[in-house]
Each structure stands twice: as structure tokens, then as C-alpha cells.
Amino acid sequence: MKRLCLAAMLAASMAFGAMAAPPDYDERPAKVEPYREGWNYDRRLVDITMRDGVKLHTVFLVPKGARNAPILLTRTPYDAEKLTSNVHSGNLIAALDGYDNAADIIVAGGYIRVIQDVRGKYKSGGGYVMNRPLVGSGLNPTQVDDATDTWDTIDWLVKNLPESNGRVGTLGISYDGYEPLVALVNPHPALKVSVPMNPMVDGWRGDDWFHNGAFRQMNADYIWEQVATTDNSDPFWWNSRDIYDAFMRAGSAGAFGRIHGLDQIGFWRKLTEHPAYDTFWQAQAMDKILAAQPLKVPVMLVHSLWDQEDIYGAPAVYAALKPKDTAGDMVFLTLGPWHHGQEIDDGTHSGNISWDQDAAKWWRWHVLAPFLAHYLKDEPMDVAPVTAFQSGVNEWRRLNAWPERPAAARLYLKPGMSLGFSPAEGAAETADYVSDPAHPVTFVPRPVRPTGYDDDHWTDWLTTDQRNAAARPDVLTFTSEVLTAPVTIAGQPVVHLSASTSGTDSDWVVKLIDVYPDETPVRRDMGGYQFAVGMDIFRGRYRQSLSDPKPITPNAPLAYSFALPPANHVFLPGHRIMVQVQSSWFPLYDRNPQTFTPNIFFAKPQDYVKATQKVVIAGPSESYIELPLVN
Incomplete structure (x- = not known):
């Protein structure tokens, strides 16, 4: 009986297979025709052909009824379609709710918005190279770069829209801010204005990859995700919730890279092969490149005073370009109270620091909007050469130049862990601490999470309270008396540190801090807050030459000099000024083993040793901070 049933089932199956195939069981249309009734813009996708035949994917958002409208171009490695794909609303301002879009002023200005995937990313063809060096730099074997791609794109735009x-105007933030800079190299005649915001300029001196030789190893996940795949589809994996532990277990930054497969990435290998400021870095530093170019296009450089990613670049380019602006109408600068990219977002506060206003919205409407309209639509403009926010009093200032000839004043590190504008009396003296690579000073309190924009952990860490560091025995803390009059600085404070180490290499971290009164009105939580006005790191092996590292002579007081980021700040009466000195800033920066090795990326476990650090605080070589004081 069972055999009979099986035979019947087999016959039925064969008969069913012999029948005609059923129609597709699929509810999707063969081609979707999106509903666009009531939309106030047209969205177009075009692949624009470059001079070498490579096609770059480009998104166009054209306001309905646009006529005689200027074009605002952004070139990005962050997915042009995603940045313009809010299709849940037919309103252009909603479609522009993405990175790099100052949507309010773009929509109000009636601009045609164009966003393009750079070569090798997302839907654009070609190979990808991080911040592709320019043709002729000696670092690019091809005949195309971001400058030629920008030229070809603009040429297509003005002929086909x-x-x-x-x-055409070009603007962008960070990597996208690098693109308006390269557009200035042999610019297309139709390019009428460039707005680089928080641009990547010099990856070794003080932007994304190094600060004065100290490696910013927390960018490892960005490097992996940006380069490993065309569409950033392979996420970086962390093996610890507290990435302090992940970096400590690995040892050196190079060992961390090997563990996570980063040695497959061409850009990572370049980083590890060029730890010093050699021709690899110098040949692609955009401030140096633009200093050698004629100035043909008006530029507004936008700098965030608490930029946690690219705090070096915009002021450096300004310094390179401003001497070329003989008529005073080509080079403009903004210094705003923001973290990286905050100028297009809410600007009421940075972390715990309130600015008493939306400083980002004010700037967009009173500076960026009229600047763009002037050069792209011939509208009148009343924008100062320099628009600078002055923290402390929290007011915008209109300046003719940056900085406006401040007077240098020495703020001395003195015995008794004090600060003052007069040198200490008496014999030479030092303040000492032990730096232990096994217990590095963190840049934020633990647990340390990966970089991200979900909260203030990464975006606003430069404004976080520094009392956590001040409580450590391996951080020297010097504090002034309570101020009875305001102290105003505008410019770059310069560190002049005289110090010795028992090791043969060392990092030096110096912080200039505004200490709030012990009791504060309204915001009582801000009582005693230690607000960093400016801070940075210097790797000691580069004391004599940034390109040729040398061991440090142990136990010999030596001079170290380096600039802190620009500041425009008023230390108010009732506040105090503080300076902190330490020798690690982990895990943002890789640990200095404190033993000289040819390449710190590949330091061995035995290279990491304790060192006794001695900072000179009295005598002929007393340490001080040179402050750019203004009246």
C-alpha cells in the first residue's frame, strides 16, 4: 500500500512539472514611477564623464521654476544619494537634511544643489585614494585628481543646466571641505566662490591623522570603513566596549592595525611608512600648495574654535592666502564657537558651554548667506573680512584681519604650582611627575567609546571639564590668582616649555584653561568648571626637526616650542587661568614608549618604560605660554 502511494505521488509530481510554468508571483511593478505631485524641486541623477573617461555619479536638486539660478556644488566621499534622499517629503529643505547642507540658506537663496560622489566612492567609477594628491605632486602617477574632476564637473554643469x-560656488565640510580647496588649483572660469568649512589641510601638522607627530589612532575605524569598500559596507569591529582596553591590549598602533586587518589598506600603510613630516606630507599640504597658486576665486574659510577633527587647516590656509589679497576683497575668515561641522547645525552650546545664542544660525544668515549671494547673484554684502566669535563674553566681532596685531605677553609657570605674568625669582627649580605608559592619561574619562556624533562624547570633548585630568598625579596643574580684570586673547598661544625626561623620547601635552568661579549663578553646575580654551600635543623626537626625528638626551632640560590652536577668548574677572602639562592623551593619540624607536608604530612591549618628567618653573629657562593679548 505504501509503495502504491509513493508511486502515485511521484506520478503527480512529474505531471505537475510537465505543466506550463505559472506566471511570476510578484507584486512589484516592472518599473517604479515615483509619485512627485506637489514636490517643489526636481531630483535628477547623472553620471558625468571626466577627461579620462571615468564617470562620476551626480545628484541634482533643482527648485521648481528655477531660472537664472546659481549652482552650489559639493563633492563628497559620503554617498551623494544618501545625502539627498529624504524622499518622504516633497520639500527641498527636507531633501537637504544631510551632511554639508546649510539647508535653510540654500533653499531660501534659490540655489541649484549639486552633490557628487568623488572618484572611487559609492556610485562613481575609478579608483579611490584618500585625499587624492594632485597631479605633479610626485605622489599621483595618473593625470587626474580632485582638481581636474572639479573642473570637468563644473564645465559640464554650466553647459547642461x-x-x-x-x-558655480563650491562648499563643504571636512573631507568635503578639502574639495573646495583643490577647486582653487587652476579653477574653472565659472567657479565664482569657494567656502571650505573645517577643511582637511595638513594631516600631519594638526588635522585628522597626526598632531605635531603624535598619531591620532582613534581614526583607525574611519580609515577602514572609508577605504576598504566602495560603499563603506564593511564595518570596523571593536573587540571592547571601552576602546581604551582595545588599544592597551594591542600595544602599539601598528600592532593594533595588524590585529584589525588595517595593513591591507593602502592609506594605513602610507601612515605607518611616513610617521615624520617628510615630503609625503609636505607635498600634499593644501596651505603650501595654495600659497604657490595665484588667487583667482573669492574664498571664505570657516574654522571651528573647538574642532575635534580638523582644527589646524582653515587658519593655516588663511595665513597662506591673505597676503595675496591686496585689494582686501578675496579672502574671508570665520572663527565660530563650534565643534567640527556644527556651523550647519544647532549652535546654542558646545557640550556644557552655552553661547547665549544660536551662534550657528546667526552666522549662516548674517555671513554665509550674503557672502554667497554677493558673488553668485550680485546682491549687496556687508560681511567683515574676519567674523570671529569671542568666547567668555559670547559676542561676534567684525575684524579687518586675524589676528589684529596682539601684544605678546608671557604667562609663566611658577613655583607653588602658580601662574603669573612676571617670572619667578630665585634659583632654577622644576616641577616633577612620573609618566607611565601602562597608565596613560585619557582625553576623556573612561569608558572611552569610538568616535561618533550621537552625543557630546566625541563632538564636544574639547570643551569637557578638565578636572578629571587635574586630579591625577601625572598631570601638572598651574593656576593663577583670581582675576580682578578681564584678560583678552586673540590669536595662537605659543608654548615655550623647558623640560627634561629620564627617557629618550617623550610627548608633551599643554592645555590653556579658563577656571570658572567656585560658585556660579543660574548654572550652578558650572562652579569650578575647567574649560579648555586651547590644548595640543607635541612629540618630543621632533624638537629639532619635524622631518628628522632625534632621540632626546636623558635628564637634560631642553626647549620645546609649539603653537596651540587659535583662540578668541576673554578670561573674566572672578575666573582664574590654568595651565596643565602631561605626557599622554590616550587613546586618542598613540602612546609614546618614552624610549626612542625608529618608528613608534612598531614599538615593542619592552620599549614602553616609565619616565620622570621635570618642567622648569624658575630660573633663566623658566617655562611660559606666550599669550596674544589684546586691549
């Missing part, structure tokens, strides 16, 4: 007036 009948709604435009033939004028």
Missing part, C-alpha cells in the same frame, strides 16, 4: 546662470 539651462536653469542656471552659469555661476
